[in-house]
Amino acid sequence: xxxxxxxxxxxxxxxxxxxxxxxxxxxxxxxxxxxxxxxxxxxxxxxxxxxxxxxxxxxxxxxxxxxxxxxxxxxxxxxxxxxxxxxxxxxxxxxxxxxxxxxxxxxxxxxxxxxxxxxxxxxxxxxxxxxxxxxxxxxxxxxxxxxxxxxxxxxxxxxxxxxxxxxxxxxxxxxxxxxxxxxxxxxxxxxxxxxxxxxxxxxxxxxxxxxxxxxxxxxxxxxxxxxxxxxxxxxxxxxxxxxxxxxxxxxxxxxxxxxxxxxxxxxxxxxxxxxxxxxxxxxxxxxxxxxxxxxxxxxxxxxxxxxxxxxxxxxxxxxxxxxxxxxxxxxxxxxxxxxxxxxxxxxxxxxxxxxxxxxxxxxxxxxxxxxxxxxxxxxxxxxxxxxxxxxxxxxxxxxxxxxxxxxxxxxxxxxxxxxxxxxxxxxxxxxxxxxxxxxxxxxxxxxxxxxxxxxxxxxxxxxxxxxxxxxxxxxxxxxxxxxxxxxxxxxxxxxxxxxxxxxxxxxxxxx
Numbered sequence: 001x002x003x004x005x006x007x008x009x010x011x012x013x014x015x016x017x018x019x020x021x022x023x024x025x026x027x028x029x030x031x032x033x034x035x036x037x038x039x040x041x042x043x044x045x046x047x048x049x050x051x052x053x054x055x056x057x058x059x060x061x062x063x064x065x066x067x068x069x070x071x072x073x074x075x076x077x078x079x080x081x082x083x084x085x086x087x088x089x090x091x092x093x094x095x096x097x098x099x100x101x102x103x104x105x106x107x108x109x110x111x112x113x114x115x116x117x118x119x120x121x122x123x124x125x126x127x128x129x130x131x132x133x134x135x136x137x138x139x140x141x142x143x144x145x146x147x148x149x150x151x152x153x154x155x156x157x158x159x160x161x162x163x164x165x166x167x168x169x170x171x172x173x174x175x176x177x178x179x180x181x182x183x184x185x186x187x188x189x190x191x192x193x194x195x196x197x198x199x200x201x202x203x204x205x206x207x208x209x210x211x212x213x214x215x216x217x218x219x220x221x222x223x224x225x226x227x228x229x230x231x232x233x234x235x236x237x238x239x240x241x242x243x244x245x246x247x248x249x250x251x252x253x254x255x256x257x258x259x260x261x262x263x264x265x266x267x268x269x270x271x272x273x274x275x276x277x278x279x280x281x282x283x284x285x286x287x288x289x290x291x292x293x294x295x296x297x298x299x300x301x302x303x304x305x306x307x308x309x310x311x312x313x314x315x316x317x318x319x320x321x322x323x324x325x326x327x328x329x330x331x332x333x334x335x336x337x338x339x340x341x342x343x344x345x346x347x348x349x350x351x352x353x354x355x356x357x358x359x360x361x362x363x364x365x366x367x368x369x370x371x372x373x374x375x376x377x378x379x380x381x382x383x384x385x386x387x388x389x390x391x392x393x394x395x396x397x398x399x400x401x402x403x404x405x406x407x408x409x410x411x412x413x414x415x416x417x418x419x420x421x422x423x424x425x426x427x428x429x430x431x432x433x434x435x436x437x438x439x440x441x442x443x444x445x446x447x448x449x450x451x452x453x454x455x456x457x458x459x460x461x462x463x464x465x466x467x468x469x470x471x472x473x474x475x476x477x478x479x480x481x482x483x484x485x486x487x488x489x490x491x492x493x494x495x496x497x498x499x500x501x502x503x504x505x506x507x508x509x510x511x
Contacts, residue, residue, distance in 0.1 A: 001200075002192040004028040005045035007035065009053030009063050009081050012468070012504075015326065017049055017079065017171045019366055019464075020179060025194035026186050029364070037068045047075045047190035050082025052169065056096070056133050057081070057088040064089070075162035075190045077115075080131055083156065083165030090139035097134040097150065105129045107154050107168060111145035115157060115164050117184050119177070127168035127175045134167065162189055198372040202234065205361045209238035213318055218359060219244045219310050220320040221302075222272065223391070224261030227322030227362060229383045230374040232270055234361050235320045237377065243320070244313050245270050248305055250298065251278030251407070252393030255415040264382050277305045285395060285402040291511035294402070298392045319356040323363045324370060326466060367466065387418075387432045388466065396511035400439035405492075410437040412490045413456045417482055421460070424478045431463035433472075435486070436499075436510045444494030446487075453494035456486055460498075461508055469503040 004021050008014045008030050021028035029043070033050075040048070048069065055062045067089050070076060078086045084094045105127055112121045119125065127148075135153040138144060146155035146166070155166045164185065170178030186192045218235055222228040222245050236243045245265070249258045262272055284301045288294055310316055362370055367388075374384045394410050395402045413435035421433045436457040444451040458479070463469035483496040499506075 001027055001195055002046045003043065004186065004190070004192070005040065005043055005048045006030045007033045007048065007050050007065055009033045009051050010055065011052035011081070013169055013171055014051040017051055020171045020182050021186065022196060022366070022369065024179070024183050024186055025196045026192045027196040033063045033065045035065070037066050037072070040069055040072065045074060046192050047077070047185065050076065050078040050085060052080030052082065052130070055081065057084050057094050070161070070163065075185070076164065077185050078165035079171070080167060080169060083167055084133055084135060086163060086165045087135045087139055087156070090142070092135060092139040093137035094133055095136050096132060102130050103128065104174065105148050105150065105168065107146050107148045109146055111143065111157065114159060114189055115155065115181060115184050116145065117188055118180060125177055128172045129168050131167060164189070198369065198376050202373060202376055205234055206238040209235055209359060209361060212359065213239055216317045217242045217244060217313065218318040218320050219246060219313065219316045221246050221248065221306055222265065223389070224257060224265065224383065224386070225389055226367070226370055226374060226384060226386060227324060229265060229379055230370050230377065231320050231322040231362055233268060233374065233377040233379055235359065236270060241271065244316065245272045246275060246306060246309055247272050248275045248277055248302065250281040250302065250393060252281060252395045254389065254394070255411050264380055268379060273309065275305060275309055280305065282402070282404060287401060289400050291396060294395050294511065295392050298395060317357055318359055320359045320361070323360040325364055325366055328363060368464065385428055390509055396509050397434060398437045399510060406437055409454060409490055409492055410435055410456070413437070413486045413493065416485045416489065417458055420478060420482045420485065424475070426474065426478070430472045431461050431466065431469060432508060433460040442495045446494060451494045453492050455495045455497065456493050457497050457499050458482060459508070459510070461503070466508060469508050471500045471502055
């Protein structure tokens, strides 16, 4: 399988670069800029892409990759900071631009071979810029192949060594022909073939699982979400009835969720064992208000419940988890300068505690790829198209202490949000839609009577993979119906507000 290595220099778009490569049916992985030459060789990439980043190449703490990487004979494309780094390392000159450039710009193509194959010489294309520095002098052996008004050296090439660089961001949708440029690098320059498909992924995963597991049993905790469901279906295809699925009702689920999930997953042949642990989790959360402490307590209790249930199945040696690629990036900070944001429910804990060997068949995939795998495996749309739901459940959609009364409020409000979004035909068009119970009360008038009740925030966002998200511009009449129904139907709530924050700087969930 042809592979492209993406070196992360801290760009907000690094994950997007990897996703665009995969959309072109070529496998890609993100690794830190500090990767060693020996590690690069062991990865055997057909090409390397250097991401953008927030630093300047002339800063004291500027991130530099090992220059020996450029001597491996592997085609290289530098994007934004990556271009500047190439110029800096090879003797060119980079300095702060007189005018910083953020947003739309137009670039003139000077050479329509290789990187700009299929473009017209002299053609002006719209691109997305995001930089404060620019290249003033290109290194010896390189040619200028594109220019813009603010960046006279906007793209460079050394065709002999197959080293290229662009100042703009071809990976973002605001560069309309960016995919053409990426494909030119992948296919024409690197010689990649479009072999990365979800069918090929399933075949190789099934073979890998069978080889690793042998004749042993595998246990898998399922929640009904896309990640755990696809994980279970994939492992089930590999080993059949030797997969043991466990569904733990922690009392923090959405309305009617347990019944609906079990009914749907049984349709695809999964053998599911149900555990009612509502009281245990509520007891563990009593008096807890700190978000991270909630997550930790829920995680610890889940391990205890799961461990108790696992023992009843005898000698089980493997645990399957629905860890995704973004989970690793956010939780373990493995891929470059990204900071850890929060602990994640899928990553870590269980294997070490239970001494089980871990199977994470989806850990190389983004969310959209997981859904494609699920489609290939025949998982119903009721599961595949379900909105993401956090591992700690409604506990992180209740700001403050989690109680049965507060759970009931947010559960009913959440159900109304989802119902109305579905009625409006918006459910499949947004990433998530849910309610959050706030730790404040407000004065209201209901039936000529003064009230002092709780406030609910409605959160509806649009996203591709949850790495970034924007609030959804839901029609006012839909929001009006949601608000009216929550206030009229959910006892103890007299005010509804709409969250118009994007990620970043906010997260999708409130806790």
